[in-house]
Amino acid sequence: MNLKYEKQLKKGVLEILVLRLLAEEAKYGYLIIQELRERGGDLFSLKEGTLYPILYRLEEDQLVESQWSAPKGKETARKYYKITPSGRQELIQMTELWDAFSGAVTTVLHNDQSK
Amino acid sequence: MNLKYEKQLKKGVLEILVLRLLAEEAKYGYLIIQELRERGGDLFSLKEGTLYPILYRLEEDQLVESQWSAPKGKETARKYYKITPSGRQELIQMTELWDAFSGAVTTVLHNDQSK
């Protein structure tokens, strides 16, 4: 049942990924969902019910800030999130942690001692 | 707060790691904890309260089988877990999933489009 493991693998990682996308430029939620699907296909696809709580947590931790757009013409109002300075610092540390962690996992999984 | 993210990164991965260790040879719980700490340091350190439920889940899913050791002399009885054939199949699929997933995450995190 790969779906089960796939779901678990996402835990914790989605938060880093979202922060990374926001480090490029301010974005709104719906766009983040689309970009994640573009970059990771099914592996990173997620529903609104997953993303928005992540954004709320990031904002609560002051890693991002939000601002409603002033809709021009017929546009729907969008809530734009941008990364904060402390968000950038945190992203650096999280990236280092990810590199160390994923490297260690890969080493164990591919370290063939089983003859 | 790196501890928080570290905890989340482990989710789902610990199960694969435990299965991988058992693919080498039959092992008992306490030994698995020690080997994980050896191989991943703090990143993989886990408490009994985390490991044993993982083993029970793996057994419930029939990916591993357990057998109590016949204690020789003064030894404490130990419960040995060994991987099953379907456990080996699952491990292969989980490893492929991990490689694809971790590769995709690393690509996003290190893809410098932020100028």
Add this chain to the structure above:
DNA sequence: TCACATACTTAGTATTGCTAAGCACATGAT
């Protein structure tokens, strides 16, 4: 005797991704 390591178990908590539903608006097809 008392602390510690080994070895397994389990109850309860927090985090987080999920489903599912809802609201509001715009657009295109029937």
Add this chain to the structure above:
DNA sequence: ATCATGTGCTTAGCAATACTAAGTATGTGA
């Protein structure tokens, strides 16, 4: 005109899992 679809945000409740913390039992060394 109505109805489905896409955009865009919100929220309640569920399930999985790593955690803390405590318990049981044995053996060893100070």
